[in-house]
Amino acid sequence: MYNTRVLAIRDLRGAEEGVRCTGCDPGGVPIMAPKLVHHTLGLDRVDSRAALIIKQEMLSAGGDAAVCRGALGRTSRCSDILVFGTRKQLWRALGKLSHQPFGCQDIASEISAVLANLDRGRDFTLRCGGRRLELGKRTHIMGILNLTPDSFSDGGRFLDPASAVAHGLRMAAEGADIIDVGGESTRPGAAPLSLAAEERRVLPVIRALAGKVGVPVSVDTYKPALAAKALDAGASIVNDIFGLRRRGMARLVARRDVPVIIMHMQGTPRDMQKAPQYGDVAGEVHRFFLERMERAHEAGVDREGMVLDPGIGFGKTSGHNFELLARLGDFRGLGRPMLVGASRKSFIGRVLDLPADRRLEGSLAAAVAAVLNGASIIRAHDVAETARACRVADEILAAG
Numbered sequence: 347m348y349n350t351r352v353l354a355i356r357d358l359r360g361a362e363e364g365v366r367c368t369g370c371d372p373g374g375v376p377i378m379a380p381k382l383v384h385h386t387l388g389l390d391r392v393d394s395r396a397a398l399i400i401k402q403e404m405l406s407a408g409g410d411a412a413v414c415r416g417a418l419g420r421t422s423r424c425s426d427i428l429v430f431g432t433r434k435q436l437w438r439a440l441g442k443l444s445h446q447p448f449g450c451q452d453i454a455s456e457i458s459a460v461l462a463n464l465d466r467g468r469d470f471t472l473r474c475g476g477r478r479l480e481l482g483k484r485t486h487i488m489g490i491l492n493l494t495p496d497s498f499s500d501g502g503r504f505l506d507p508a509s510a511v512a513h514g515l516r517m518a519a520e521g522a523d524i525i526d527v528g529g530e531s532t533r534p535g536a537a538p539l540s541l542a543a544e545e546r547r548v549l550p551v552i553r554a555l556a557g558k559v560g561v562p563v564s565v566d567t568y569k570p571a572l573a574a575k576a577l578d579a580g581a582s583i584v585n586d587i588f589g590l591r592r593r594g595m596a597r598l599v600a601r602r603d604v605p606v607i608i609m610h611m612q613g614t615p616r617d618m619q620k621a622p623q624y625g626d627v628a629g630e631v632h633r634f635f636l637e638r639m640e641r642a643h644e645a646g647v648d649r650e651g652m653v654l655d656p657g658i659g660f661g662k663t664s665g666h667n668f669e670l671l672a673r674l675g676d677f678r679g680l681g682r683p684m685l686v687g688a689s690r691k692s693f694i695g696r697v698l699d700l701p702a703d704r705r706l707e708g709s710l711a712a713a714v715a716a717v718l719n720g721a722s723i724i725r726a727h728d729v730a731e732t733a734r735a736c737r738v739a740d741e742i743l744a745a746g
């Protein structure tokens with residue numbers, strides 16, 4: 347028996363390790379490792395002429411590309427394509443593509459940026475005021491501090507500022523790395539809150555908590571005026587469920603030079619759960635991230651401060667939420683840390699047929715899946731439990 351087996355090799359580092367283990371010549375490691383990492387890349391709406399060139403170059407490198415039938419017969423002007431091959435094959439084709447017309451140059455540079463981003467793994471650092479969150483070391487936990495009277499899982503519990511601050515301190519003691527303070531309900535169907543009312547709820551708590559808590563405080567708001575005051579009050583991260591789409595938010599984040607969570611949402615909280623629709627949910631969220639990152643960069647936001655969040659439950663069916671968790675790895679090529687918030691959400695309740703206060707195990711399962719698929723930050727109500735689950739997931743990741 348030769349003990350023939352399939353090896354799970356996820357990235358270049360794993361490949362190098364695998365090759366080294368054979369005891370081969372050390373000089374052979376960097377030569378062979380790129381031949382045993384395989385990637386499949388999806389690109390939208392590529393000029394048909396470029397698609398054909400890419401197919402030819404990939405075939406000549408030993409890989410291939412799937413292009414739409416109409417592109418071959420030149421009956422369609424553009425084609426969604428899949429490009430697949432080993433690292434080595436992709437690099438060889440890229441070298442050739444960068445000298446070809448019809449957009450091949452831009453495609454080559456997009457692909458090489460994606461490959462470079464993949465190599466970064468989860469090695470990110472966020473600068474929050476004077477503090478640094480070293481996301482590469484372990485999964486970070488964002489504890490939820492809800493100041494809303496009607497949140498589905500802990501509504502009304504922390505309405506008075508003293509008990510809210512106490513809960514924030516308790517979450518930090520339990521291992522929260524960020525405390526996320528929010529005052530406006532974003533539950534499906536919720537109506538917007540006035541700026542003044544939101545300020546009255548949120549600012550006193552941030553002011554009291556930021557001075558004491560020892561970890562960065564994020565403000566959960568999409569309103570630039572509130573975010574500005576929250577930053578003055580001591581918050582050092584902006585958690586924006588509108589993904590910097592509200593006027594002035596990107597400029598504010600740029601001016602204050604703070605990290606920002608760019609979350610995806612289809613629609614608005616009021617209407618988002620009416621009839622969520624996607625052709626390809628992961629592909630569309632990916633495009634949203636790219637566009638938002640580009641616009642934010644143009645507004646002066648530092649790329650190193652951007653955190654991406656697929657917005658579990660925000661304009662998504664249960665099926666969309668599960669697909670995003672399963673395909674979180676599709677976002678690794680963006681080269682930014684990912685935050686996932688699945689805690690107690692209704693798609694978990696639907697699978698388990700349990701109310702919000704009995705969704706802990708389901709929430710932990712989702713958190714662990716997210717971490718194994720590349721998430722750096724988990725937003726959670728149950729901080730101690732989530733931190734313990736993530737610690738174990740981190741060990742599994744490190745051992746892989």
Ligand code: 8Y7
Nearest residue numbers: 532566585607609655657658687
């Ligand atoms: C999320 C969030 C909520 C999330 C980010 C809830 C404010 C609903 N969910 N922010 N906020 N990501 N970044 O169940 O998933 O907590 S509110």
